[in-house]
Structure formats: C-alpha cells, structure tokens
Amino acid sequence: MSAPARSRPPTARTDTRVLRFRDVAKTFPDGTVALEGVDLDIRRGEFVTVVGPSGCGKSTLLRIASDLSPATSGAVEVDAERIGYVFQDATLLPWRSVLKNVQLLGELHGMGKQSLNQASRDAIDLVGLTGHEKKLPRELSGGMRMRASLARSLTLDPDLFLFDEPFGALDEITRERLNDELLSMFRAKRFGALFITHSVSEAVYMSTRVLVMSGRPGHIVASFDVPFGTDRTPELRFTPEFAALAGEVSHALREGHS
C-alpha cells in the first residue's frame, strides 16, 4: 500500500474545491476493511449527502476528511481554511453556558475576543438561540443542544462542513425544522458540506448530490444529482419529483445492500 497523501494545494484561493478523495481506503488495525476505492469531490456551494446502512463506513469518511483518523491508502486533499464538524451527539461542555460553548472553538483557535464575540452572537442568532445564551446544556432540549452545536461550528465560518448524522437522535418534527434551518445557513454561507445520514428523505431534501454507500467494505455504489435548486420549502417533500428521486435512492440502497 502506498503511503496516504494529505496535502493542501497552493492554489487554495482560486480553486473552490474543498475536499477531494482519490481511491481512498481504510483498514482498521484488526484487519477490517472499512473503506475501499472511494472517490469524492466537494466544492463550495455543494451539499453532498452520503446515505447507507449502519456500519457501512459512512462516519469513517468524515473521520478521514477531518484527519481524526488517517486513510490507509489513497490521496486526501483538503482545501479548507477551517473545517466544521458536527457530531451525532451535541458534545457540548455541560459546565459552560450556551454562549461559552459557542465560543469554545474560537478560543481553541486563538480568535480575538472582539471578533469571537461578534461571531458567536451572529451564530447564536442564525440558529435561533438568542435569549438562551446563559442557559446550561442540561436546561436545553435535544433540538436546542444541536442548534448550539451548529452555532459553535458556525463561529469558525468553515469552508467545509462535516455532519455526522447530526439530527439522527431528534424527533421528526424537530429534525425537519432543523433541516430547513441548516439549508438556510447553507444558502447564506455557501460552504461545502459532507452530510451523513441514514434517512433517504433527509438526504434528498438537503442535498445537491446524494451518494449511496454500501458496506463491507464501504464503497460508493451510486450518485444522484438533486435538481431542486437552493430554495426548498417543506412542501417539496410532497411533490412527485421528490418521491421519484427518493424512490431511486432507496432502490440503489437496497441493490447495494443485497
């Protein structure tokens, strides 16, 4: 196996591509092959969703992209100044207030006090938590915690946003509302997004492109461009076009799984 390459091309400013995988593979120390031959390109303004069954290696994609866990082979190019990573769990620090939690990443990156204050106020406003700044995580609902977690990443104004099933633990109503809010953040910021989910409907609703993954070893079996434009409203979920595309994705999922 060749040594994994991880680089930032010098042309960072002119190229809008934020993430590129070429023939990426990941083998765990116990010999399990988690990913094999994965190619992936994400540009700013693209919202790419990966759907697949549990344990197919979806999360491993994000861990490789964020360098939490390096690829075993292949090339990974990340062309993003800052990466936002939203975990399935809100991972808020329970002793910090909402405001302090939102400011955490700026503190870790040594952001100036004034710009951090401004960025956290804007982020809290964007996720609709204004008025809850002083609350502790335990005083928030699951949906509000996830909003705080989103706001925390937003303060960095990331070029690349990685989402690891962020709304998987929420009820459907909260989840759909957060889908819409995340979409409006996406419209406002135009970052590149790699979003992991196991909900076909969420994938189609959110994305500009849906990738279907299959497991053992994890690889991409199908790719669908989503033609619905950027202004999406909840009514979209009930249109025949939406149902048709969701049906195709589901079909690809089943094919890949068998």
Add this chain to the structure above:
Amino acid sequence: MTSTRTDRPTTGKDTVEDTVEDTVEGDAVTDVVAGTEPATVGVVAAEGELVATGTAPLVRRKRRRGGKLLDVLAPLAVLGALIGLWYAITYLVLEPGKRFLMPAPQDVITEAFLDGPTMEKIGEALGNTVSVTFAGLTIAIVIGMAWAVVMSQARVAERSLFPYAVALQCIPILALVPLIGFWFGYDFTARVIVCVLIALFPIVSNTLFGLQSVDRGQHELFDLHGASRLTRLVKLQFPAAMPAIFAGFRISAGLSVVGAIVGDVFFRQGEAGLGSLLDNFRSRLQGPELFATIIVTALLGFATFLVFGWLGKLAVGRWYDTSRDAA
C-alpha cells in the same frame, strides 16, 4: 384481589428494610458514643463507611419513598432512641461506682460542656487538630492532584505510578506511625505527615478517575481543533473532573481528621490536639470530659464532611446533576 395480596407483603418488606438500615446506622453511632476503647477506633470505623460510599462518586442514589416530614422526623426519632439507650445503660446497666464509663448526658453537659476550664482545653486542642488536619489536607491535595495529572498524561506514567498509590492505601497507617515519629520527630511535622499519607489516596484516585471520565466525543472535538495538552487539561479535563475531585476532597477531609487524631495519640511533643486530650481524659477516668471531647471530635468530622460537600456543590452543582445526564 390477587394484586392487593401481592402488593401488601412488598410494602411491608420495604418498611422492614428501611428500619433495618436505620438500625444499622444507629448501631454505628452507638459504637462511637458507647465505645470504652479509645475513641479513635470508633471514628476510624465511621470514616471507613464514608470511604465506602465515597469512592464511587458518580453512583446515583436511589430516592427513598416517604414524605419530607418523615425525612426529618425519622432520624430525630432514632436520636431520641439512642439517648434513651444511653440513659438506660447509665442508670440500669452500670452500677453507681462504674458510671464514669458512661456518664449520663446531663452530666456530660454540666461537668464538661458548661465547665470553663475543660472547654478551654478542648477548644485549644480543637484548634491544634484543625490546623494539623488542614495543613495535611492541603499538602495531600497538592501532591495528590499533581500525581493524578502526571498519570493522566501518559499511559506509561499511569502504569508505573498507580500501583504505588494503591500500595500507599493498603499499608495500615498505624504500622507507619512509629517510623514517622522516629524520622520526623514527635510534633507538628510528624502529625501532618500522617494526615498526608492517610488523605492522599482518595484524591489521587478520584482526580485521575475524573480526568479520564471525559467523553470521547469531547476529546475528539479538542483533537479536531488542535488543542494542546495544557488547553485540553484546563478547558476540558479539569472542569469535567470537578465532581469526582470534590468527592475525593470530601473523603480525604474526613480521613485527615482521623490522621490528626491518630498522630496525636502517638506523638506526645508539640501542641496537643484532641487525640492527646482523649487519651488524657481516658487515663484519668474523666468520663464526662472524655465524652465531651469525643462529641467535639465527631462534630469536627461531620463539619469537614459537610463543608467539603457544600464547596463541591458550589463548584459543580449548577451543571452537575446526579439525577440526570447532562449533554
């Protein structure tokens, strides 16, 4: 009908269990009060129980059923019963000539607590014991936390240092006391060292446990954003460890009181504390004075336990809730 039948014995059983628990606690208290042996043994036993409950700081307590009024009245009733038992032993069990073994409560009050010179002695001894206790506790906190931080930084450090923390805990302190006197003299320094040795382990183990209790997800968040070890320690591990650390402080504070008393009984130079006083009153058969000193010692133990419990609540009570997991 069937359900009523099965319900009743269950409720009955619960009540019996509650009563048994109360009696057991009651017995422990009686031991401290009624023990004719030097009081330290009783205190050690009582503190031993605190250690047993305290080493698992994150275990949730099951809430007992029953009204708030009952929560107040039940322990008071036990107290009343204990005082009754005390009177019974003094006046019914002991012959008049042997009543110094267990003087009646009112004698303890009039002959010791209301007696100026006795209380002056007890007050002075209390002051000395308190300074030994807190000097020892402070040193134990500094050493213990540093020890735990070093162990939390590398697996090899934990592997090589933790066994010695356990060893320290396993050596009966009384076996070391003569050596400590031999090496460090028989006054303040030696007393403080006994406190440090006895109070160190809960701080080491609780701090380490706390520092290691951080969620993996939170660690990864810090990984992602390139946090240094120091930043991680200050912004993540220490705050997360606070509940465990304070539980450790509370246990060690109680143990440090024990250490101060033990040191006193063995080291006869320097300023005498409550332990020396206990031994003096015992050897002179001064029952009421002995009892008053025992009660003051017990109250000192309670007070330190309560103060550290309160400090812990002040530090982490806002976010740390044992009845529910925070985010």
